Every structure is written in structure tokens, then in C-alpha cells.
Amino acid sequence: MAVLILVIAVVGVALVGTVAGLLVRGRRPKPLPNTHTDVIVSPPPAADTDTDVPPVELSSPPATLEPTLEPEAPTVPPLERPEPTASRLVRLRQRLAGSQGGFGRGLLALLSRDRLDEDTWESIEDVLLTADIGVAATQQVVEGLRTRMRVEGGAAPDARTALREELVKLVDPAMDRRLQVSGSDGKPGVVLVVGVNGSGKTTTVGKLARILVAEERTVTLGAADTFRAAAVDQLATWGERVGVEVVRGNEGTDPASVAFDAVKDGVDNGVDTVIVDTAGRLQNKAGLMDELGKVKRVIEKQAPVTEVLLVLDATTGQNGLVQARVFSEVVDVTGVVLTKLDGSAKGGIVVSVQRELGVPVKLVGLGEGPDDLAPFDAEAFVDALLG
Numbered sequence: 001m002a003v004l005i006l007v008i009a010v011v012g013v014a015l016v017g018t019v020a021g022l023l024v025r026g027r028r029p030k031p032l033p034n035t036h037t038d039v040i041v042s043p044p045p046a047a048d049t050d051t052d053v054p055p056v057e058l059s060s061p062p063a064t065l066e067p068t069l070e071p072e073a074p075t076v077p078p079l080e081r082p083e084p085t086a087s088r089l090v091r092l093r094q095r096l097a098g099s100q101g102g103f104g105r106g107l108l109a110l111l112s113r114d115r116l117d118e119d120t121w122e123s124i125e126d127v128l129l130t131a132d133i134g135v136a137a138t139q140q141v142v143e144g145l146r147t148r149m150r151v152e153g154g155a156a157p158d159a160r161t162a163l164r165e166e167l168v169k170l171v172d173p174a175m176d177r178r179l180q181v182s183g184s185d186g187k188p189g190v191v192l193v194v195g196v197n198g199s200g201k202t203t204t205v206g207k208l209a210r211i212l213v214a215e216e217r218t219v220t221l222g223a224a225d226t227f228r229a230a231a232v233d234q235l236a237t238w239g240e241r242v243g244v245e246v247v248r249g250n251e252g253t254d255p256a257s258v259a260f261d262a263v264k265d266g267v268d269n270g271v272d273t274v275i276v277d278t279a280g281r282l283q284n285k286a287g288l289m290d291e292l293g294k295v296k297r298v299i300e301k302q303a304p305v306t307e308v309l310l311v312l313d314a315t316t317g318q319n320g321l322v323q324a325r326v327f328s329e330v331v332d333v334t335g336v337v338l339t340k341l342d343g344s345a346k347g348g349i350v351v352s353v354q355r356e357l358g359v360p361v362k363l364v365g366l367g368e369g370p371d372d373l374a375p376f377d378a379e380a381f382v383d384a385l386l387g
């Protein structure tokens with residue numbers, strides 16, 4: 001009997017050991033999932049990534065087989081990737097050629113005539129004046145061309161080269177067109193954007209932010225156009241699309257206080273550039289001077305303004321030039337943004353505005369698309385004019 005009990009005990013111990021061994025092996029730790037996270041936060045996943053993520057089961061199906069709720073789709077849209085500046089120029093040159101080609105081609109046709117009589121020279125002058133190049137510049141270019149044609153003896157075959165060289169000289173490739181978007185002493189660069197309502201200011205601020213984001217710079221926007229609530233919302237949308245913070249005030253808030261807050265925010269967060277949109281109501285010169293003067297003064301309590309961009313609508317012609325003059329008397333304009341060049345055949349305004357203000361055109365707007373803003377280049381511009 002004792003032997004029997006002993007045998008049962010030995011078999012029992014052996015069985016328990018085997019089962020325990022199996023259990024321990026079953027609990028052996030699985031390899032850990034990869035917990036490494038990127039230092040750079042990636043944009044929210046695009047719509048097609050949901051194929052990688054199994055649907056979340058909210059609860060086990062109830063006995064009554066009621067329909068289960070689908071998890072809600074995330075509402076945050078993915079961040080956009082703005083187009084790099086280099087490819088913009090190639091794409092937008094076509095658009096520039098489309099709107100300005102008539103002007104350049106008209107000049108070329110006149111210059112290529114067998115006989116360049118006085119009537120032809122007058123027609124050449126008319127074409128230049130119609131394109132808004134301005135009287136003095138027109139005379140300069142006609143003089144230059146007449147001299148060359150005399151010296152070189154006749155029009156064709158070199159009319160294109162001569163015209164190109166004269167126009168490039170006029171547009172002045174030597175002007176420094178770089179945007180001052182960097183600050184010093186660890187402070188952000190501050191770009192103040194001014195111009196009359198409707199010239200495309202807010203749109204330009206949004207597009208410029210995209211250019212800077214494409215160049216991997218960090219940006220904060222200041223919606224100091226508190227005169228028009230829609231402009232503030234418009235800017236907020238531009239910012240959201242590329243993940244750029246927009247500092248805003250309520251409608252009617254003092255624009256200077258919004259500008260101050262935006263630049264302070266930029267300094268505190270160590271961003272590269274703060275761009276400030278302004279209202280710029282051209283009610284009268286004194287009022288404008290007060291408003292923009294104050295905006296600039298309060299900004300400079302935080303960081304120096306590195307660039308003042310005047311936005312001008314190319315379709316407004318001579319009227320735009322009058323506005324440009326008033327703004328440049330009120331604030332030190334350092335660069336011009338010429339918008340809506342796609343909708344105007346008056347590309348000559350580039351020349352007149354540069355002569356009028358003595359500051360370079362730095363950017364051109366060539367459409368309503370988010371990336372339809374490009375750095376201005378004198379030679380590419382003239383080539384587009386000549387088609």
C-alpha cells in the first residue's frame with residue numbers, strides 16, 4: 001500500500017512539473033513593440049493610412065445584435081506641403097507669358113519691320129505706355145533701341161536680342177531682391193505687410209508663409225487686419241493648412257496690440273520669421289501714418305522689423321502707383337509684391353513702381369492658388385514678356 005502511495009505521489013509531482021513548465025514557457029515575454037518615436041512630429045496620417053490600422057472594436061456584440069457604432073473619422077485635415085520656390089518659377093512663367101505675351105510680341109513685331117519709320121517708333125512707344133512702363137522709361141527704351149538699330153544697321157534679325165537687353169536693363173537685374181526674413185541676436189525676422197484693401201495683402205501673407213514653410217523655416221502669423229473679421233479668419237485658414245500659428249484679436253481690436261502679441265509669441269517660441277498682416281485703410285495719410293507708425297513702434301519693442309512689403313495690385317495701373325507713393329511716405333518700404341499679374345497685361349508696372357519708389361519688386365502674384373506667388377527675377381520676367 002505504502003509503495004502504491006509512493007508511486008502515485010511520484011507520478012503526481014512529475015505531472016505538476018510538466019504543466020508548470022508548459023505554463024512558464026507560454027508566458028515567456030514576446031519581443032517588445034518598437035517604441036521609438038521620431039523627434040520631428042510627422043504630419044497627421046493621410047486618408048489611405050487607415051488600411052494599416054485595424055478597426056477598433058468598441059465592445060463585444062450584444063446578444064440583441066444591435067448595430068455597433070463606427071468610430072468617428074478624425075476631423076483634422078492633413079497638413080499641406082507647399083511647393084518649393086524653384087519649381088514655382090518654371091510653372092508660373094507660363095502664366096506670366098500668357099498674360100503679358102501680347103505686349104512683348106507686339107513690340108517684337110514692330111521692331112522686326114523692314115523699315116523703322118517714325119510711325120513705327122510711335123507705335124512702339126504706344127505699346128510701352130499701354131503696358132504701364134511709364135513715360136520716362138518708355139523714352140529711355142526707345143532711345144536705346146533707336147541708337148542700337150542705327151549702329152547695328154537695321155531691324156531684323158537682332159530685334160529680339162536688342163529689345164531683351166533694353167528691357168532687362170530697365171527692370172534692373174542688379175537690385176537686391178532677397179527677402180529679409182531672418183532676425184539677429186536670436187530674434188525672429190519680422191515682415192510687415194502693408195497695402196490697400198483688396199490688393200491681395202492677406203493672400204500674400206498666407207502664400208509667403210507657405211514659401212517659408214517650404215524652405216523649412218518656422219513661422220508665426222499676426223492677423224493685425226482687425227478692420228475686417230473675414231481677413232482674420234482667412235489668415236487663420238492659411239495658417240492651419242500648413243501648421244503655422246496665427247495670433248489674432250477680435251474684430252476692432254487695436255491692430256498694434258495684435259502685432260505686438262504676434263511678435264512676442266514669435267520671440268517666446270523662437271520662430272524664424274513673424275509675418276504681420278495689416279489693415280492699411282487709406283482713409284487719409286495722417287490716419288494711415290498713425291496706424292502703421294504705431295504698429296511698427298510696438299513691434300520694435302520686441303524685435304526690429306526686417307522687411308516692409310508693400311502689396312500692389314498690378315491691375316490698378318497708375319492708381320496703384322499713387323497708393324504706392326502714399327504708403328512709401330508713411331513707412332519705409334523695402335520691397336514690393338505685385339499681385340494679380342496673371343490678370344493684367346500691364347507688366348510694365350514692375351518698371352514704373354521700382355522707379356517711383358526706388359525699391360525692388362521682390363515677389364509676384366500670378367494666380368489665386370496657394371502656391372501662385374514667386375520670387376521676382378528680372379531676366380525670367382523679360383523672357384516671359386517676349387514669349
Ligand SMILES: Nc1nc2c(ncn2[C@@H]2O[C@H](COP(=O)(O)OP(=O)(O)OP(=O)(O)O)[C@@H](O)[C@H]2O)c(=O)[nH]1
Nearest residue numbers: 197198199200201202203231339340365366367368
Ligand atoms: N488672380 C489673382 N488673384 C489674386 C492674387 N492675389 C490675390 N488675389 C485675389 O485678390 C482678392 C483679394 O485678396 P485679399 O488677400 O483678400 O486682399 P487684402 O488686400 O488682404 O484685402 P483686405 O483683407 O480687405 O485688406 C482675393 O480674391 C484673392 O484671391 C493674384 O496674384 N492673382
